[in-house]
Amino acid sequence: MGLLVDGKWQDKWYDTDSNDGKFKRESSSFRDWVEDSKDARYTPESGRYHLYVSLACPWAHRTLIFRKLKQLESHIDVSVVSPEMLDKGWSFKSFPAATGDKLYNYEYLHQLYTRVDATITSRVTVPVLWDKKSETIVNNESADIIRIFNQSFNSLTGNHDDYYPQSLHAEIEEINQLVYSNINNGVYKTGFATTQKAYEEAVAALFDALDLVEQRLSTQRYLVGKRITEADWRLFTTLIRFDQVYHGHFKCNIKRIADYPALNGYMKELYQYPGVAETVNFEHIKRHYYFSHTMINPTQIVPVGPDLALNAPHGRESL
Numbered sequence: 016m017g018l019l020v021d022g023k024w025q026d027k028w029y030d031t032d033s034n035d036g037k038f039k040r041e042s043s044s045f046r047d048w049v050e051d052s053k054d055a056r057y058t059p060e061s062g063r064y065h066l067y068v069s070l071a072c073p074w075a076h077r078t079l080i081f082r083k084l085k086q087l088e089s090h091i092d093v094s095v096v097s098p099e100m101l102d103k104g105w106s107f108k109s110f111p112a113a114t115g116d117k118l119y120n121y122e123y124l125h126q127l128y129t130r131v132d133a134t135i136t137s138r139v140t141v142p143v144l145w146d147k148k149s150e151t152i153v154n155n156e157s158a159d160i161i162r163i164f165n166q167s168f169n170s171l172t173g174n175h176d177d178y179y180p181q182s183l184h185a186e187i188e189e190i191n192q193l194v195y196s197n198i199n200n201g202v203y204k205t206g207f208a209t210t211q212k213a214y215e216e217a218v219a220a221l222f223d224a225l226d227l228v229e230q231r232l233s234t235q236r237y238l239v240g241k242r243i244t245e246a247d248w249r250l251f252t253t254l255i256r257f258d259q260v261y262h263g264h265f266k267c268n269i270k271r272i273a274d275y276p277a278l279n280g281y282m283k284e285l286y287q288y289p290g291v292a293e294t295v296n297f298e299h300i301k302r303h304y305y306f307s308h309t310m311i312n313p314t315q316i317v318p319v320g321p322d323l324a325l326n327a328p329h330g331r332e333s334l
C-alpha cells in the first residue's frame with residue numbers, strides 16, 4: 016500500500032491521524048470522457064481502450080459489470096492485477112485468474128501511472144481506463160467509467176440498454192449519494208477507522224443506510240422502482256462482498272446481508288442476472304482484503320466461509 020509522490024513510490028498507509036481516526040477517500044486524478052462526436056479527443060473505437068482492474072475491488076467490479084452488460088468485451092480488453100496489494104501497491108504477479116499486464120508487461124500498476132507522467136503525485140488505484148492510441152489514462156473514476164460504458168459505445172455495439180435514463184437522473188443521483196457515502200464507502204470508513212469513535216460513527220451510519228435500503232427494497236424490486244439502473248449495480252458490488260469480507264474483516268457486524276430478507280433476495284437476483292456471476296471472483300475478493308491489510312489482519316489468514324447459496328431462488332419476481 017502506498018502512493019506516488021513526484022513520480023516516486025512511497026510505501027505508506029492511509030493517514031487517519033490528521034482526521035480524528037477517520038478514513039477519507041481522495042478524489043480520482045483522471046476524469047476525461049469518451050464521446051461519440053467527431054471532434055472529441057477520445058472517440059469510441061473498437062480495440063482502442065484497455066481496462067485495468069482488480070477482481071477484488073468493488074469500484075473496478077462496477078466497470079466489469081458494465082463491460083459485460085453493454086457487450087463491450089470484444090471491444091475493450093482487460094488486464095487483471097493480482098489480489099495481493101502489498102508494499103508496492105497493485106502488482107501483476109502471477110495468481111489464478113490474474114492476467115499480467117497485457118500491454119506493457121509491467122510488474123506494478125504504478126509504472127502505468129508514471130508512464131503517463133514521470134513526476135505524478137497520485138494514489139495508484141483501479142479501475143483505470145487506458146487509451147492505447149495516446150498512451151494515457153482516460154479516466155480512473157469508476158462512477159465515470161460506467162457512464163462512459165453505458166452511453167458512449169452504443170453505435171459500435173448496437174446495445175442501447177440504458178442504466179442511467181434521463182428521466183431518472185435526479186432519483187438515481189439521490190440514492191447514489193446515500194449509498195456511496197454510507198454503504199460503498201461506508202464499509203471502508205468503518206474498516207479503516209483508527210479510533211473507537213470514528214468506527215462507531217461509521218458503523219452506525221452504514222447500518223442506518225442498510226435499514227433504509229432494506230425498507231425500500233421490500234416494496235419495490237429495484238432502488239428506483241421497476242427498472243434496474245446503475246444505482247443497483249453500484250450497490251451490488253458492496254453487497255456481494257459484505258458477508259464474505261466486510262462483516263468480519265471490516266467489523267461491519269451488526270447484521271449480515273443474509274439477515275435482511277429484501278437485500279438478500281435482491282443481491283441474489285443481481286448475482287443471477289445473465290453474465291454477472293462470471294464477474295464475481297471470491298478467491299480474489301477474500302485474498303485481497305484479508306491478505307493485503309496486514310494492519311487489520313496481521314496473520315494474513317483468509318477465512319474459509321461463509322457459503323451464501325447465491326444460486327438459490329431470489330423470490331423477487333412478485334415485486
Ligand SMILES: N[C@@H](CCC(=O)N[C@@H](CS)C(=O)NCC(=O)O)C(=O)O
Pocket residue numbers: 016017018042043069071072073074075138139140141142155156157158
Ligand atoms: N474513486 C475510485 C476509487 C478506486 C479505489 O479506491 N480503488 C482501490 C481498490 S478497491 C485502490 O485501488 N486502492 C489503492 C489505494 O488507495 O492506494 C473509483 O471509484 O474508481
